[in-house]
Amino acid sequence: ACGSSNSGSGSGGGSGSGSTAAKNTKVGVLLPDTASSPRWVSADPNEINKQCKAYGLTCYVDNANGTATTQQSQAQALINAGVGVLLVTNLDPGSGKAIETLAQQHNVVTIDYDRLTAGGSASYYVSYNNVKVGEDQGTALTQAPQVKGKTDVNYVEIDGAPTDNNATQFAQGYNSVLSKQPGWHKLAEQTGNWDPATAQTVFTTMLGQHHDINAVMVANDTMAQAVINVLKAQGLAGKVAVSGQDATAGGLDNIMSGTQAFTIYKPVAGEADVAIKLASQILDGQKPAAPAMTKDPTSGREVPSFLATPTVITKANVALPVTDGYVTAAAVCPTPALQKLCTANGINVAG
Amino acid sequence: MLQLRGVYKAFGPVQALTAVDLTAEAGEVTALVGDNGAGKSTLIKCIGGTYTVDAGDILIDGEPVVVRDPRDAAALGIEIVYQDLALCENLDIVENMFLGRERRNRLGTLDENTMERLARQALASLSVRTVHSVRQLVASLSGGQRQTVAIAKSVLWKSRVVILDEPTAALGVAQTEQVLDLVRRLADQGVAVVLVSHNMNDVLRVADSVAVLYLGRMAAQVRRRDVTQTQIVELITAGRSGALGLSPAESTGATV
Amino acid sequence: MLQLRGVYKAFGPVQALTAVDLTAEAGEVTALVGDNGAGKSTLIKCIGGTYTVDAGDILIDGEPVVVRDPRDAAALGIEIVYQDLALCENLDIVENMFLGRERRNRLGTLDENTMERLARQALASLSVRTVHSVRQLVASLSGGQRQTVAIAKSVLWKSRVVILDEPTAALGVAQTEQVLDLVRRLADQGVAVVLVSHNMNDVLRVADSVAVLYLGRMAAQVRRRDVTQTQIVELITAGRSGALGLSPAESTGATV
């Protein structure tokens, strides 16, 4: 499927991809997995392909299914296909670095997409700020109606997969807020492994141990759903503040019905549009300047960065992701009961 | 009754059976003898559908039949006790004896009580005295006890042809008597019995007809009364005896 | 030479051996006979270390020895052919015959050529004529061929005690002759041979002493010349014969 012009048989091709040869329009995109967030399954590929078409680029979008070796071999295949720019959403800094080194050896420019490859050699970093996402989560949780103004709040945390660096950064963000919040006591912190089944088991036990939980800091919407399941069985749904992330259809439903306090909306366009534009400029031979710098925590290198800001979605602005086209009304409102709720909250069910 | 015509069977480069003819009449005991590795068990497995023949016909009552697997053989009324027994060690005696033909009661569930009773009787009829319980696993039985179970299994059913591959090899004196009696009794009831044995005394005692395999070829099939023990032994070890048996060329040149 | 004193062995609720004594002198053939399920194979497995005895002693040259597993038995110079043979079907004849005692050449690697040559000779000495190649897998051998391989395997080694559990059960006429010859020859070389068999002719032909097991008890061990075939058969089937054998109480009341 990859229409490589370089069959790899060696040194033919003259002076290569520099100034004289025909313009390279190939961009490779390496997405990480399908479990950490549903966005990687269709939202990103769709938006990226749309943008690529707009800029006249040929884009190859691969998903590594959570396996670093797969991502490595996808990178090799893309380099084999002759891409000029590689967007990398790493699975972990180590394998990301290996890919970027490989790309550099083959004169391919890399852009860290959504996740910074610590210690890596990417030329740019395009992302939402993960620590900021976490901080927003923390702040929004303290604003939730169930706990707002309370002086004494017991909360528990359910984090993402410990093997996922993003989860670490989210946790870093919300912990920095919550630990400083006066009157808030953390009763327990466990990993939900980005897996709702694990999250549900974990939270069931937490609730059994601590009967007086007021707030649950849970890292994303799918795990929040598991928490809400348990709360429902206890008749506590809506009485406990539950956080979320990703603005999934289910998360929006829960916000409308009041069982979830908020979610974090990170429209893919905020990253994809910027990244593809950047790739296009690089392929044109430009060296675009970045509005910000991010310090690589490992190497101390300042990476030129384009950072987008996330939006906190509460019941007040719950319709936003639907109006944006980030999720469809059909997905958010599949049943008559939910359709009624949607209409009440300003979501156009017919659309 | 049971007739084989020109049966061939090869295992890769090994030609185990070459143009074998055999006839087993109803109401008679046909002894099948031959040296170790002559092809007796292979022949029997071909009849039973465990192996399929490469060429040749199997006829029952003069009609050619196709035996593709053991079910076909059972449907034709052929019952076989194999030399390697083939019992399920994880099942008990009763379960093994009725395997594939379990009795069921009105509700369609297993009728364990009837099966257990019949199994006890069948074993008792074969003079087995040291089996502690018919609910013992076959894994815990002695060699002779297993053989008895296999034999008892085969005689539980009404069959037209009963083939026994070295049934008395592991049996004691009394048990061997019982089995030879049984063989004679089956033949008298009109069943065609084929008996494979290395014991010439037994063969001469019960057989009506003797077929001798030599290196995968049928050396001769003769009436019991027409031969002496010495002749049979000669046929077994050399493929011929005087005018009987294979031609000198066949019996020596034919390295299998 | 080999002596057992008061050996007991139970499998769960089943008492397989009760107070068994046995003596096998060097240079003699001791026949061990008994009905199916009498406990012969169990006794042999106890000697060979396949089972451990519950109580009782095994003595070699009068010294009590401990046989915890088959290696111990081999170290004591005890060589056994088991009734259930126990060959590895996925290995070929040569590999099976030298299993556990492979020959190695100077470099420490397997000396296949020597082993192959020796295996051929051993098989040939037992009149096996239908084995196509000693590199055949055991899975493809006939019952008698397997038995020959197992016997050949055991006689390759210098042993003080050789025990054969129904070695001729699956063998043809000529092969049986060879094995009986072999048994006699081994005894003449000073080996203590224990032979289990259901064939009274064979027993009477080669045995110097006859031990009879009855329902797990040693009914009697007598010199060959002191008994007739009828007496032995009586001992086997009833546990006693005239003055010989178990007391009436033991032989009937003792439901195992």
Place this chain on the structure above:
Amino acid sequence: MTTQLDDLVEHDEPQAPAGLGDYTRSYLARLRGGQLGSLPAIAGLVVITAVFAVVHQGFLSAYNIEALVIQAAPIIIMAMGLIFVLLLGEIDLSAGTTGGLCAAIMAVLLLRHGVPWWLGMVAALASGVVIGLAMGWLRARVKIPSFVITLATFLAFQGVTLILIGGQGSVILPSGSPLIGLENSFVPMWAGWVLLAVVVAGYAAVKINDAAGRRRAGLPATPTAIIAVKVLTVAILGAFFTYVMGLNRNLTTNAFFANKAEGMPWVVLLLVVLFAAGHFVLSRTRYGRHLYAVGGNAEASRRAGIVVSRVRVSVFAICSGMAAVSGIAAASLLQSVQSNAGAGNTLLLAVGAAVIGGTSLFGGRGHMIDAVLGGLVVAVITNGMSDLIQGSNSAGFEWVVTGAVLLLAAGFDAVVRRGSPT
């Protein structure tokens, strides 16, 4: 019958014990001989439960016992299906993802095509059976090793589920649906007691009928006293469980609260039915007998006239069908179906449950009860482990401790079983 058996007396066949004392003695002798049945698994279960009850406050609260049961249900159901495959010495690596796929099919039909819940369930079940038939065909006819077939489907079904669920990450089941009720609503109290009565009465009836039948046939039978003891044990355990499930499990109480969480979850009913059906099939039907036979010695079974290939196909169909049920139960527990449903360690844990329960991976040995006991062991471990260790790195430590506890449970089992024949 060709042989005349009638005039032969049953001479010398030692009568099996008939008295109570005899029975007990022979039972103890069997135990000493190593025929332990489910004892090791039960012992293991008791031990780890006791351990967690000590280290983990509230572990034996009504709240947590219910949580344990509903968490165990999907594992137990999957293990029940796997036992059929394992009995034949085969493996189904894809049972987990098959369950996930079937649940995804159900969820998508329900939510995107407006299909009623029961039809969705039927569709899921049918998909499972069809998948199993296909895999069984590949095993029995094309003769591909089942490890490879099911490794391939393990991967492929993960993909199909992902495509079906799409970019949403999960599909949430409609909240009022009876599907959610399976794991989350409760049998009314009185119905629970009726159910218990039915189970106990049924059990007693079967045992008494069996014994009577054997006596009539002149065979030694279980003494009535033993039957009474067994029935009583079942009744007491059942009553205890029903009683605990009858306690109000709501942790917090306040003035606004109307509803109580009490009663037995519906999934318990499902478990009882599946267990009874599976046990019946395995122990009382020709088909069940043939499963053991083929697993013990396929060639002997073929010679006995069993169509081995048909048996092979059937177990895969049953296993995948049960996997579908397990997937539905998991969906009910999570009230949603994830795009990675049934992936990860789901399958390994279910197989582990069966093996810990006493089922052999080499075929020919296994019972329905193994799935229940082993599934409970696994569920107790995962439930007990969750929230046991706190703080950063807790995930790592929990994995380590989970592995260690699993090993301990299995080691205990092995040591108890030591000296048993197989």
Place this chain on the structure above:
Amino acid sequence: MTTQLDDLVEHDEPQAPAGLGDYTRSYLARLRGGQLGSLPAIAGLVVITAVFAVVHQGFLSAYNIEALVIQAAPIIIMAMGLIFVLLLGEIDLSAGTTGGLCAAIMAVLLLRHGVPWWLGMVAALASGVVIGLAMGWLRARVKIPSFVITLATFLAFQGVTLILIGGQGSVILPSGSPLIGLENSFVPMWAGWVLLAVVVAGYAAVKINDAAGRRRAGLPATPTAIIAVKVLTVAILGAFFTYVMGLNRNLTTNAFFANKAEGMPWVVLLLVVLFAAGHFVLSRTRYGRHLYAVGGNAEASRRAGIVVSRVRVSVFAICSGMAAVSGIAAASLLQSVQSNAGAGNTLLLAVGAAVIGGTSLFGGRGHMIDAVLGGLVVAVITNGMSDLIQGSNSAGFEWVVTGAVLLLAAGFDAVVRRGSPT
């Protein structure tokens, strides 16, 4: 010898064929009889390579062939180790995570304790062997089924790796380290050719020596012509591979670029050494013979005086040791060690590789070459699949197609093998 064998002639033993024509005929007869050896796996490999070469332009470029080899190496090495365990009919579910753990130990020693690279490697290897010994002990002495032991360690080692690596998700190996060179630097061109010469000469020497030995012992031997054909085949394939690896693989060239990527990756050397060693052990040593024996019939082996428990322990040690090597190779490939290294499908794919190559899961059948061929099949599939499907849901579709291709390869294999005895 107690028997006098010397005076016995080798009567009637049919002489094995000695001429070239005879040899060919008997080879063909063996093929017809179903003794196919590695043919099905080779055929499967050729077919799927051909398919990908068609659908995937550049699939057979020097660049991609090298990529294929270095991607296949960790799988092949792990499969090689697994074959020892599988030969005994056991399973090691934890081989993947053991490899990950050992690599993590190495990485942590290197980076946090400043240990030299070779010492780190030795430590990783030693850890692997110790882990294997422990698991083997549990299997052989405590008699826990290997499925359960290794399921427990599968979970536990994931946890340990996670704790070791900590929250960053991965540890990056020092960039200049020879460890990275294993998968990423190249044997000089001349050395590659020398290596090839050594391998071919060694192969020829062994074959000729064997035949000569058999002739000397008066046994039928492989005709010289056949040996010549075999040696020539190895030489030609080797030369082709060495030649391709000698091509410059840098796709884009420009003025700044000095370094050429050419030569054979060092890991090829490692593979050759491991293969030769493993093959030697399995086919020419007592120990190897005993592995097959125990896998074929453990009781018979015990009666033959083999200490079965020691053999059992040893295979787990070998397998875990090889898993450590595999983990190191994977770390070298990714230039880092992940906190989830070796988890996921790593193990299943490696076992799948061995099985596709022709190794039986029931013990007693398997060869080193199975790991190589099966590993290549798996690597070709994963490599060919990566980047084959683009865009939305590509992850799902790739899973599906991977499963389908795996099934096709196995089905092809099964159909070719049909009618073979086992």
